[in-house]
Every structure is written in C-alpha cells, then in structure tokens.
Amino acid sequence: MPGEIVEITPTEIISYPYNTSSPRAHCMFEWVYFARPDSVMDGREVYDVRRKIGEILARESPADVDLIMPIPDSGRAHAIGFSVESKIPYEEGFMKNRFAERTFILPDQRQREAAVSTKMNPIKSTVNGKRILIVDDSIVRGTTLKKLISMLRGAGATEVHVRIGCPPVIAPCYYGVDMKTRDQFIATDHSVDQIRQIIGADSLAYISVSGLIEAVGIPEADLCLACVCGKYPTTIPGEVHRYQSTLGEGFVGKSE
Numbered sequence: 001m002p003g004e005i006v007e008i009t010p011t012e013i014i015s016y017p018y019n020t021s022s023p024r025a026h027c028m029f030e031w032v033y034f035a036r037p038d039s040v041m042d043g044r045e046v047y048d049v050r051r052k053i054g055e056i057l058a059r060e061s062p063a064d065v066d067l068i069m070p071i072p073d074s075g076r077a078h079a080i081g082f083s084v085e086s087k088i089p090y091e092e093g094f095m096k097n098r099f100a101e102r103t104f105i106l107p108d109q110r111q112r113e114a115a116v117s118t119k120m121n122p123i124k125s126t127v128n129g130k131r132i133l134i135v136d137d138s139i140v141r142g143t144t145l146k147k148l149i150s151m152l153r154g155a156g157a158t159e160v161h162v163r164i165g166c167p168p169v170i171a172p173c174y175y176g177v178d179m180k181t182r183d184q185f186i187a188t189d190h191s192v193d194q195i196r197q198i199i200g201a202d203s204l205a206y207i208s209v210s211g212l213i214e215a216v217g218i219p220e221a222d223l224c225l226a227c228v229c230g231k232y233p234t235t236i237p238g239e240v241h242r243y244q245s246t247l248g249e250g251f252v253g254k255s256e
C-alpha cells in the first residue's frame with residue numbers, strides 16, 4: 001500500500017505503515033499494457049480489465065466487419081472482449097516471431113519499420129477477402145500499426161478498422177515509463193482522423209477516458225491518467241498538477 005514498508009523475515013511478514021494519508025495514483029497503463037494478464041492489482045485482475053476495455057470499445061465504437069483480430073500479444077484480451085460484446089467472430093490473423101526484437105526499444109525509425117515485418121506475418125487464409133477490425137492496446141508513434149495495416153491489405157483484407165484500448169497518449173510519463181517528449185506521440189499534434197489517414201485505416205477509434213476508468217473499476221482519484229489527460233498526480237515543473245488549480249512556470253503542454 002502507499003506509505004507501507006514490508007519486512008520479510010524467514011518466519012514472518014511484518015508491515016509498517018508510516019503514512020496512511022498518501023493519495024494513490026495507480027498507473028492505468030499497468031492494466032492496459034504492462035502487467036501480465038494473470039496479475040491482480042488493487043483487487044482487479046488485468047485480463048478481466050482488458051476484456052472489459054474491449055467490451056466498452058465495442059459499445060462506444062462498433063463496426064460492421066467480418067472478424068475481430070488482436071495485435072498479439074497485448075491486444076488479445078481486448079479483442080476477445082470486443083468480439084464477445086459485438087458477437088463478431090474472433091480470429092488470430094497474425095503469426096508472431098517470438099525471437100524478433102521489440103520495435104518499441106529500437107533506436108531509430110528505419111530500424112523500427114524494418115523490424116515490424118520480421119516480427120509479425122499475416123495469415124493469408126484468415127484475412128483474404130475479409131473486412132477486419134484489429135484491436136491493440138495503445139498507439140504511441142503509430143509506426144507498427146501503419147506497417148501491419150499495409151501487410152493486411154497486401155494479404156487481401158478488403159477493409160481494416162482499428163480500435164485502441166487506451167485513450168490517445170499526449171503527454172510524457174515522469175514516473176519511469178520510457179516516453180520522452182511530446183513530439184514522439186502521434187496524438188499530440190494530430191486529430192484522430194489525421195492519425196487514421198497516416199496509419200491507413202478505414203476507421204479508427206480509441207476508448208474514452210471515462211470508458212477506461214469504468215473498465216479498470218477504480219475511482220479516477222486513485223488512478224494516474226497523466227499521459228492521456230496531461231494532469232499529473234505530483235508536482236512536475238511546467239505541467240498541470242491535478243491536486244492544484246495553478247500551473248507551474250512556463251507550461252506549454254495540453255491541459256486536457
């Protein structure tokens with residue numbers, strides 16, 4: 001718990017709460033992407049939250065398609081939830097090369113784009129001639145999605161729609177997640193329709209902030225939503241602090 005020290009000895013576990021009044025700000029990205037699906041945090045199982053995100057997305061932004069496909073692995077539970085709620089069949093349309101490097105950590109754009117095609121391949125018999133809706137956990141730069149959509153069209157998909165289980169990422173994380181500056185986020189200076197055009201999708205929709213909070217099932221006051229709302233749970237010079245009404249000196253970012 002916030003403000004708790006736990007001592008584990010060979011014979012017992014001892015808890016020392018030293019500050020019970022600390023406000024909470026649990027990272028919403030743990031439920032959306034980081035945590036293992038079988039983890040339980042604050043009583044909320046990650047897999048169950050991701051399925052609920054998919055269900056809410058299906059209600060908020062339905063689509064007339066033939067099948068629902070995840071971007072493996074992190075979009076899988078979101079896509080299952082979308083499929084169950086929309087009653088549209090779920091299919092695995094991408095085969096993932098588990099030995100390929102993670103594109104997120106490669107240093108430059110050219111390497112990231114090249115890595116996507118060695119990392120994932122479409123299954124032609126599944127996608128050929130189909131209207132497909134792909135579900136992913138989030139969009140940061142959009143590089144991977146653009147390449148995957150073009151690969152699906154190359155494999156014969158007639159339409160490719162995209163649904164995202166996290167609201168647009170617009171602000172950096174100062175709490176340890178490797179997001180650097182605003183100009184790295186495609187959503188900072190592009191509308192949803194501009195992003196749709198850039199990635200080459202037939203339609204694009206993100207879950208709403210209220211939909212995400214509903215799926216997580218924890219009060220908004222106990223969550224950190226800074227990278228999607230721009231309001232930080234602690235004071236960051238030049239950024240909005242959600243417990244104060246004033247901005248720090250030199251604020252230049254988005255407040256909503």
Ligand code: SF4
Nearest residue numbers: 027028173224226227
């Ligand atoms: S800013 Fe975003 S990634 Fe960072 S702790 Fe908050 S919710 Fe998590």
